[in-house]
Amino acid sequence: MPITPFEASQRAREICLAAPIVPVLVVDSVEHARPLAKALVAGGLPALEVTLRTEAALDVIAEMATVDGGIVGAGTLLTPEDVKAAKAAGANFGVSPGATEQILDACEAEGLPLLPGAATASEAMRLLERGYTLMKFFPAEAAGGAKLLGSLASPLPQISFCPTGGVNVKNANDYLSLPNVICAGGSWVAPKEFITKGAWDKIESLAADASKLLT
Ligand code: 3PG
Numbered sequence: 001m002p003i004t005p006f007e008a009s010q011r012a013r014e015i016c017l018a019a020p021i022v023p024v025l026v027v028d029s030v031e032h033a034r035p036l037a038k039a040l041v042a043g044g045l046p047a048l049e050v051t052l053r054t055e056a057a058l059d060v061i062a063e064m065a066t067v068d069g070g071i072v073g074a075g076t077l078l079t080p081e082d083v084k085a086a087k088a089a090g091a092n093f094g095v096s097p098g099a100t101e102q103i104l105d106a107c108e109a110e111g112l113p114l115l116p117g118a119a120t121a122s123e124a125m126r127l128l129e130r131g132y133t134l135m136k137f138f139p140a141e142a143a144g145g146a147k148l149l150g151s152l153a154s155p156l157p158q159i160s161f162c163p164t165g166g167v168n169v170k171n172a173n174d175y176l177s178l179p180n181v182i183c184a185g186g187s188w189v190a191p192k193e194f195i196t197k198g199a200w201d202k203i204e205s206l207a208a209d210a211s212k213l214l215t
Contacts, residue, residue, distance in 0.1 A: 001111045005104070005131030011113035012134050015047050015071050015093050016162055016183040020176055021210040022047045024075060024164060024187040030056045032195050033063035039200040040190065041069045043207025049095050049185060051075040052082055058089040065090035077114070080106035087112050095164075095185070097138050099127055115162055119143040121152060124159055134160045136185065141166025146174040153180040169209065176214035186210075 003011070016022065023040050025048060027033060033056075040048060046069050050061050053076055064072040073093035074086030083106035086094055091112065096103050099116035107114040117138040118124040127135055137149050140163035149163055163175045164185030175181050189206045193199075 002109050003111045003113065005108065005127075006133070008107065008113040009132050009134040012093055012115050013160065013182065015073070015113070016115075016134065016160075018047045018071060019045045019211055020183055020213040021045055021172065021189060021207075022049050022073075022162065022164075022183055022185040023189045023207070023210075024185050025050050025060075025190050026053055026187065026192065027060045027195065028054050028056055030059040030063055032198070033060040034067060035198065035200045036190060036195060036203065037064040037067040037070045037072070039204040040207045041067060043189075043204040044211030045189065045207045047071045047073065047093075047183075049073050049075040050091075052077065052086065058085055061086065061089040061091050065092075073115075077103055077107070079103075083107050083110055083112060095136055097136070099123065099132075099135075104130065118161075121156065124152065124156055128156070128159055133158055134162070134182070137161040137163040139165030140175065140184075141171070146171070146178060149175065149180065150178045153178060156180070169213075172210070173214050 074091040075095040077094045077096040087110045094112045094114045097117045115136045117136045160182045167184045167186040168188045
């Protein structure tokens, strides 16, 4: 069922409010999907972004979507085909590094709540004009970090952000303490070496630490 931008932001907001951090996941093997999702959910991070950057990504989404307590989304949405495939695999939300008309149209038509990317006031204003009130601030650190994002709060108080890109355990609270941030995204909770080794207890522990960051 199609959704409006307003509904998309509302649903994305509910998902983002589940925990302070949304893990950004790059998963090469579908065998890792279930234990990885279980570890992150057990650690207190239920909303998971699986980037469409590996061949296994869609199968990983389908597998993770069956894990109790998880809310699985698809990241790195670049084309309408990505959107359709993510939705078909069972994604509950989508994330894009930017926002093109094609991506917005496709997510609205497919009924996939989207966190569209914005890095400047003008990009955020264009999305707001269309009805989006929740966006991914990307690439957060490179674009100007918490200082830039905090500066948008006063002129654009109706927009909330999920900063992603260079966010880590040390700087996360700089973002999470801003009035226009409701969660942040980051890959540090699921390092590639831990996924490859199957170090699920270590990932659960990183997730547990992240879940205790400011909300
Ligand atoms: C990404 O899409 O790669 C995210 O922005 C994650 O960035 P990070 O690896 O710096 O957390």
